Structures are given as structure tokens and as C-alpha cells.
Amino acid sequence: MCGIIGYIGKKKAIPVIIDGLETLEYRGYDSSGIAYYNKKKELKIIKEQGKIAILKNILNLNEESNLGIGHTRWATHGQPSRINSHPHNVGNITLVHNGIIENYEELKKHPLVKNYKFISKTDTEVACAIINSLYNENQDILKSLEESQKLLMGSYALAIIVNNDFEHLYVMKKDSPLIIGVGNKENYVASDVPAILKYTKKYILLNEGDIGIVSNKNIKVYNQKKLVKKKILEFEWDLEAGMKNGYEHFMLKEIFEQPKVIEQTIKEYINDYDFINLPDLTKYNRIDIVACGSAYHTGLIAKYWFEEYCNMEINVDIASEYRYKKNFLDKKCLLIVISQSGETADTLASLRLVNDKKIDTLAIVNVVGSSIAREAKNVLYIKAGPEISVATTKAYSAQALLLSILAFKTSVDKKIINIKEKEQIINDYHNLSLYIQDILSNTKICESIAKKIFKANDIFFLGRKIDYAIVMEGSLKLKEISYIHSEAYPSGELKHGSIALINKNTPVISVITDENIALKTISNIKETKARGAYSIVLSSLNMDNNKECYDYLIKIEHIHSLVEPILPIIYLQLISYYIAKLNKRDIDKPKNLAKSVTVE
Ligand code: G6P
DSSP states (O other): OOEEEEEESSSOHHHHHHHHHHHHGGGOOSEEEEEEEOTTOOEEEEEEESOHHHHHHHSOTTSOOSEEEEEEEOOSSSOSSTTTSSOEEETTEEEEEESOBTTHHHHTTSGGGTTOOOOSSOHHHHHHHHHHHHHHHHSOHHHHHHHHHHHOOBOEEEEEEETTOOSOEEEEEEBSOOEEEEOSSOEEEESSGGGGTTTOSEEEEOOTTOEEEEOSSOEEEEETTEEEOOOOEEOOSOGGGGSOTTOSSHHHHHHHTHHHHHHHHHHHHEETTEEOSOOOOTTOSEEEEEEOHHHHHHHHHHHHHHHHHHOOEEEEEEHHHHTTSOOOOOTTEEEEEEESSSOOHHHHHHHHHHHHTTOEEEEEESSTTOHHHHHSSEEEEOOOOOOOSSSOSHHHHHHHHHHHHHHHHHHHHTTSSOHHHHHHHHHHHHHHHHHHHHHHTOTHHHHHHHHHHTTOSEEEEEEOTHHHHHHHHHHHHHHHHHOOEEEEEETTTTTTTGGGGOOTTOEEEEEEOOGGGHHHHHHHHHHHHTTTOEEEEEESSOOGGGGGGOSEEEEOOOOOTTTGGGTHHHHHHHHHHHHHHHTTOOTTSOTTOOSSOOOO
């Protein structure tokens, strides 16, 4: 993970780098650092353990400097400490790194660095030492970087400054995201576009193996020793998208953006009563869906939709498992990978594995031009805009929505859903953002539930079939931002052991939307109530005859089951948010996490 940034131009580099790092902090926040040339052309490296605010405090933001690089770290090799922080410097080379040099232990014994004494525990220092030795031999940085590519295994996005070279920044990319921001007589380097959006919307995407030489007026990119022509792209979101706009946290802002995101995503794929921009999936007889974290949960929801409405065989797997297990794919199979960032290492690896077998792949991604988006045979974008809070909300809903539309279209194509039903469902899609707005207009319900349960040690979630998939996300949301232990169970399964953990007042949150199995879940909730649980039920069904199964009922709009499952999560996101707030957690940057997980 980690976020990197670089600047060269007429502005003061330090504030530009700090601004960028603050935007990139979602990628990691164990430590941060900056390297720059000052007015006297001296190289300064300043780094600190902890969040960027700590680094900012010890920097002179007014200091003159026109070239620098910065880094915010999510520790992989070597604990968070100043010594392990980036930038790293060895001899003539100073660099920041996002990724993992997998063969770093082996490289430490390489003849090129045999006399060098490593001071940190990081893989990055090894890369720095190797590049420095090559540079000392060649006295040519491009040649040295090209040679280093043959030695460095794993993933890297590097931004480099070279001693006594006051005119250039150097970059190199493999399997970790990196863009070059294009300005007017100034240029930028960053892990993602929002980091430089305050200054420019124009950017160049770097490909695998690219090496860039960036001056204030020029950008040259080489790949395999050849100069490559790069297209200048324009980012479609405004700076506003990366700001809190009066909300206390990005998470809350992003929860409130959901009606708009839902509308935008629907507009992209449904025009009036017709589908647009969507592939035909009827030719496949099996779909594997692979993702991590919340994206995996949307895959689980999709499994129910595709099975129920398209009569298709669906396998959903966590990417870090999928990539190492035996798969039985043939030409009639499709792999769907889901990823907000489009950079998640395990999801990308699973995609590559299947691409190599020449089997069709389709990516559902938020970040335009990300590795997964570029490498999949086909890509569909959700229209969520930049998501800053580490805990995903709007991207999750948009992913679920897009998968639902895809299952819906496939069902229509297969003539399982008829024209009349089609129109009714489309009406539900068109009204979906209004239903969500309605939920958001009364957050008091969620706040009062949060007040009741925020001190709990354990919170359980129950649901059956699709409702189980929904509560898995509710449980993850809760634990990641509130640090309260939580588990989601298929409601029939709790009694096989875990019910032993239900005590007086243990909160149990259940979702019931499926009429056919509602009574089963209600019985299971009663089993927990009999052991003292405090029961909160979210349901679209009439619960008048089952008042004894809940202490608190949240009524959900009853709409078509291809659309309805997107509603309960909005409540669950809000409940988690308020619980975390009451527990005074760092909501946008929960401990130990990072938004973009580019390591295995
Ligand atoms: C991290 C994030 C999660 C996210 C998961 C997958 O763990 O904290 O919110 O769901 O990665 O990320 P992706 O970008 O592939 O959706």
C-alpha cells in the first residue's frame, strides 16, 4: 500500500507534497516522510513515525524548494519507526516506494551491495542500495533503472531523486499504481490523481515496466529501452470530490453521497427502459466472482441474484484463496473481478491467472485506468467517484447495484424475467436513490440504536441467503471502524457453537427480506432472545405478528428483490458510523488498515 508523491516546478514543493500526502493518507498512516532540495541545493530528508500531521508539525512549509518527494507508509517489512520510514537514501539515490521487493533478503547478498551496511529492516532500502550501486557503476540513471528492473522482483512504484540532479524526478512502475500529473511548467508524480487534483486534472498513466524522467517542462517515458508516446488523460471528478464539504468525516460524506452515486451508476447502464453499455452473459454457463473485503461481499450478494434470476452456476471466492486453489474453468466460464481501487494485489493476481488461460474476464472497478481495469478483457465502471474513507460505503453500494443490473439484464436476455416484470423492476431502480435519501433524512434511528449498543464487547449479525451476504458487510463495517468484535452468521448456523457467546444484552442485528424463509430466521432470533440477546431487526416484511423477536425494528421499503438488498446496508453503515463515533474512533483511518491493499 503506501502513498507516494513527487513535485518539480515553480511552486514551493513542501506544501504541495504535504497536501498530496494528506489525500493519500488513506493508503497507510504508520509513518511519513519527505525529501527535497532546499534553496542552497542541499538534500533534506525529514521523516517521522505516525500520521502526516506529526510530520507537518516539524516541517517549515514556507521553505523554498522546487523539487521533492514524499511518502505515507503502511508498514509491510519492518515495524513503523523513523528508521524504517521513507524516503530512504543510499549514496546518490533517495527514493520512496509503494509495493514489496519480494527477493530483498536474497538481494542483500548480491555482489552489488555486499559492502553496504543496511540500517533499516525494509525491502525498500535494498532497492535503493541496488539502484545506487548500479548508478555508481554506470553514471547513467536511465540505464541503472533499466538494469535494476532485472534484479528487483515483486511490486514497486518508485519516485526517485538523484544527488546533484536538481532538474529531474525519476519514476519506475511495476504492479503498484503510479501516475504523472501534467502541469504548466511543473509536473507531479503520485499514487493516484486525487492527490494532485488541487493543481491539475491532466495526467499520464504509467504501464508495467515504465520508467519516467520528469522535469518541470518535459516528461519522457521509456519502456524496454524505447521512448513511448503517452496519452494525456483528464480526470472527470472535481477537487470537491476529495474534500469533506462540512461533514465531520469522509465516511459520513460518502454515505450521504449514495443517492447521487446510485443515480449516476443507473444512468450509465439503464437508459429509460433499455440496458446500455452492458455485455451479454448468456453465453456463459458458469461465473466465478473473485474479490477481497467488501467487494467480496458484493460478489456474495450477486451469487443469489444470478442463481435466482438467471439459473446460472456461480462460485464466489476470496481472491487470496482463489489464486492458489484448483479451478475448473473452461471456455464457457467467465471470471468477474470486483475492486474499488482496481489495484488489490490478490484480485489482480487472480485476474492475471485466468487471463493467462485465455478465459473471458470482466472487471467491476471504480478507479479509471487502474491495473485491474486495464488488464481485464472487459471493464464496467461504477460511478462512485473518489472514495477517501478507508471503510468503503458508496463504492460497495454501487458495486452491488451494478451486479444487480447485470443479473437483471442476463435474466431478461434469458427470458426468465418478462417485459411486464422488467418495467416494474426498472421503476424500482429509478426510485432507488429516493428510498436511500429517505433513509438518510432520518439518521436519528441509527443514532439511538448506536447509543444503546456502543459499549458492547460483541455484536452478532444474522441473516439467511442474500440477507446473510448483506449482514457480512454490516459486521465488517462495524468491526473495522469501531474495533468491536463482531461476527455474521447464517441464522441457522449460530446454534452450532457460537450461540454460547450470547449473553444478557448481547446485541444481535438481523436482516429479513426474503419472505420464503422469514419464519426460519425469526425462530433463530427467538433462540438468541431466549438467551438474553438485545435484538435489532431490519425487515421489509410485516412483523406485526412477531413483535416478541425484536427490541428494535427498522422498517425497510419492500421493493423487488433485485433492488431491495441495497437498502439495509445504508442503515448498517450508519449504525457502525455512530457506534465508532461514540467510541471516539479514528473513523476515516481505522487502526492497522489501509484502503488500497497492494500486497498479498
Ligand atoms: C481493503 C479495504 C476494503 C476493501 C478491500 C478490497 O481491505 O479496506 O474496504 O473492500 O481492501 O479493496 P478493493 O479496492 O479491491 O475493492
